[in-house]
Structures are given as structure tokens and as C-alpha cells.
Amino acid sequence: MSRATSTVDPAPADTVLQIEQLTVSFGHRGGDRVRAVTGVDLTVAEAETVGLVGGSGAGKSTVARAVAGLVRPDRGAIRLCGSDLVGLRRGAARRLRRTLHLVFQDPYASLPPTLRVAEVVAEPLVIHQIGDRAERDGRVDEVLAAVHLSAHHRTRHVHQLSGGERQRVALARALVTRPRLILADEPTAMLDASLRRELVDLIGELVRGSGVAVLHVTHDLALAQHGCDRLVVMRAGRVVESGRTGDVLGAPAHPYTAALVAAASGASRRKDPHG
Ligand SMILES: Nc1ncnc2c1ncn2[C@@H]1O[C@H](COP(=O)(O)OP(=O)(O)OP(=O)(O)O)[C@@H](O)[C@H]1O
Ligand SMILES: [Mg+2]
Known part of the structure; x- marks a missing residue:
């Protein structure tokens, strides 16, 4: 076939x-690749x-x-x-x-625990210098809604979320820059x-x-x-x-x-x- x-x-x-x-x-110490x-x-x-x-x-x-x-x-x-x-x-x-954007297995290790949800999701926009403050806020609201997280999740810290919520935050963060x-x-x-x-x-x-x-x-x-x-x-x-x-x-x-x-x-x- x-x-x-x-x-x-x-x-x-x-x-x-x-x-x-x-x-x-991969090379291994003292061995063949x-x-x-x-x-x-x-x-x-x-x-x-x-x-x-x-x-x-x-x-x-x-x-x-x-x-x-x-x-x-x-x-x-x-x-x-x-x-x-x-x-x-x-x-x-x-x-x-x-x-492109990655979502890893462990949402505990891959998301900065001390940031608030809105900051975690906005971070890729800040790093890539996309949009001004108002545009970033709007985009963050959009992707949080897309992953079914509500406005009151915005100000929570990542460590206050459940595992499922964390992975939804990870997805929102992945989507925020509109990756292909x-x-x-x-x-x-x-x-x-x-x-x-x-x-x-x-x-x-x-x-x-x-x-x-x-x-x-x-x-x-x-x-x-x-x-x-x-x-x-x-x-x-x-x-x-x-x-x-x-x-x-x-x-x-x-x-x-x-x-x-x-x-x-x-x-x-x-x-x-x-x-
Ligand atoms: N950084 C590395 N250095 C040396 N060997 C590595 C490295 N990363 C992966 N390997 C080896 O490459 C092979 C493939 O590993 P890989 O992590 O891609 O497997 P996987 O299909 O994702 O497995 P799993 O389902 O367990 O996650 C394994 O034999 C692994 O030991
Ligand atoms: Mg693997």
C-alpha cells in the first residue's frame, strides 16, 4: 500500500x-552518536x-x-x-x-507561576513587540474567550488555576500571536x-x-x-x-x-x- x-x-x-x-x-559521552x-x-x-x-x-x-x-x-x-x-x-x-508556538506537557513548568493570567498570555506580544497596550489587552481578551476562560481569570495567578485551566492558558498564550x-x-x-x-x-x-x-x-x-x-x-x-x-x-x-x-x-x- x-x-x-x-x-x-x-x-x-x-x-x-x-x-x-x-x-x-545525539552525541553521548564516550560513545557513538x-x-x-x-x-x-x-x-x-x-x-x-x-x-x-x-x-x-x-x-x-x-x-x-x-x-x-x-x-x-x-x-x-x-x-x-x-x-x-x-x-x-x-x-x-x-x-x-x-x-509557530509550542505547548508542552507540563503546564506547571512551562508557565511563569508568579505572573497573572493576563500577563502570561500577553507576554509573547510584549516579547515580539506586537501592538500597543490597548491592542494587546483586546487580543488577550479575545484569546481568553476563545479558550473559554472568563474575565475573572484574567487577574489570577497561574498557581491558583487547575491543571485544565493552566493548559487553556497555555493554549491562549500559544494563539495570541496568531501563529500558523x-x-x-x-x-x-x-x-x-x-x-x-x-x-x-x-x-x-x-x-x-x-x-x-x-x-x-x-x-x-x-x-x-x-x-x-x-x-x-x-x-x-x-x-x-x-x-x-x-x-x-x-x-x-x-x-x-x-x-x-x-x-x-x-x-x-x-x-x-x-x-
Ligand atoms: N538531548 C538528548 N540527548 C541524547 N539523547 C536524546 C536526547 N533527546 C532524546 N534523545 C534520545 O532520542 C530518542 C528519541 O527520543 P524522543 O524524546 O524523541 O522520544 P519520544 O518518541 O518523544 O518518546 P516519549 O513518548 O517517551 O516522549 C530516545 O532514544 C532518547 O533517549
Ligand atoms: Mg516525547
Whole structure:
């Protein structure tokens, strides 16, 4: 089946992120370099949510971190809205990366605890010198409303919020600069099962409302099935399979995907396997 291979089709016009033949390795003290990611191809289009799934150590976070500029690829292209981040000089790449935003797993560690919600959400606008005070305030109100936080959340400190509220603040902060791409690495991992779906539903709402593209790194296949248009399955640093979510999970082309699906359906009958 052709979807199991990784031949690169020309990107359609609405492609926001296009990764081609990405390879990343890490040096280890006293040892050889270890390949974390090998020859990965992946695209995310406008208003699309792509799930990057696979077991622990598969290389999912490394792909996301390479896109964010946190690790340097050995080889390959990472095109954001058509421009290759890998080939660009630092300053230009940094400017281009303003059009993407990350949401991490742990909203306790990734949000400044001493700031008030409105300040946390406004911070990216301040850092990138976007708008004056009044424009920033207006934009903060807009995105807080988009993530269903009310005016009385504005003045609370982050440490006074619940885990679910914190992740909504993280999403609001991600959206405030109107990015083209959101990279979300296990954004629901710290949340209870019931809140996970809520957050994924909210991401879906935001995608439909703003057209932002989302790369959602997760090991949770049930969530991926619920919230992702397409899936890219990684194992040991390589893509083993990709396609429409229903096709990949309904009729896996690769035995590894079939094993993940079987493990997930077993796990859903037990308690949370990762918690
Ligand atoms: N900074 C680093 N230095 C050395 N090795 C690393 C580094 N980051 C990741 N690796 C290695 O690269 C491989 C891929 O790691 P990665 O974090 O991308 O996996 P993952 O798919 O996100 O796994 P998980 O589901 O557990 O988060 C692993 O073998 C990991 O040990
Ligand atoms: Mg990871």
C-alpha cells in the first residue's frame, strides 16, 4: 500500500509545515552518536491536526524539538510556510519561528507561576513587540474567550488555576500571536482522562476558528483518533506508516501500528497505562 512508503509528494499550497528526510542524532559521552530520528517526512496543512504517534523513545519529541529549533538536524528540510528553517541564518529562522508556538506537557513548568493570567498570555506580544497596550489587552481578551476562560481569570495567578485551566492558558498564550502552527507535545499528559478530551475538543474548535495547523505529539491513540485528521506513526526514529486517522487505525498497513492499536484497545479496558 502506498501510504506505508514515504515518497514525497509536492506540497499543496495550504501546507504550513513540510518536513523532508529529517535526520537527528545525539552525541553521548564516550560513545557513538545515537540516531533519534532517521529520514522523517511529514506535512501539516492549514486547519489540519496531524497526530505524531508511536511508543516511548520513537523520536516524536525530537521531531517537534527540531521544528522548534531546540535541536539541530543532521540532515533534511523543515519548511515553515515555504521557507526552510534549516538553511536559514539564525536571525531569519528566529523571525520565521514566530509563526509557530509550542505547548508542552507540563503546564506547571512551562508557565511563569508568579505572573497573572493576563500577563502570561500577553507576554509573547510584549516579547515580539506586537501592538500597543490597548491592542494587546483586546487580543488577550479575545484569546481568553476563545479558550473559554472568563474575565475573572484574567487577574489570577497561574498557581491558583487547575491543571485544565493552566493548559487553556497555555493554549491562549500559544494563539495570541496568531501563529500558523502549534506544536503540542503531549499537552494532555498531566490531565485526568475526562479533561484530556475536553482539551482536544478545544484544540479542534480553535483549529476550525483560526485555521491554525497543529502537530500533536501523543502516545494516546484514543485521543489521536478523537482529535487528529491524519496520523504519522513512528518507531525507532522512522515513520512506519501515515494516512487518514480512520484508515491508519481501522486497517493498519504496518504490524507495528497494528500492535499499537491492539495495545491501546487492551489498555482502554485497564486503568490509564501511562499514568
Ligand atoms: N538531548 C538528548 N540527548 C541524547 N539523547 C536524546 C536526547 N533527546 C532524546 N534523545 C534520545 O532520542 C530518542 C528519541 O527520543 P524522543 O524524546 O524523541 O522520544 P519520544 O518518541 O518523544 O518518546 P516519549 O513518548 O517517551 O516522549 C530516545 O532514544 C532518547 O533517549
Ligand atoms: Mg516525547
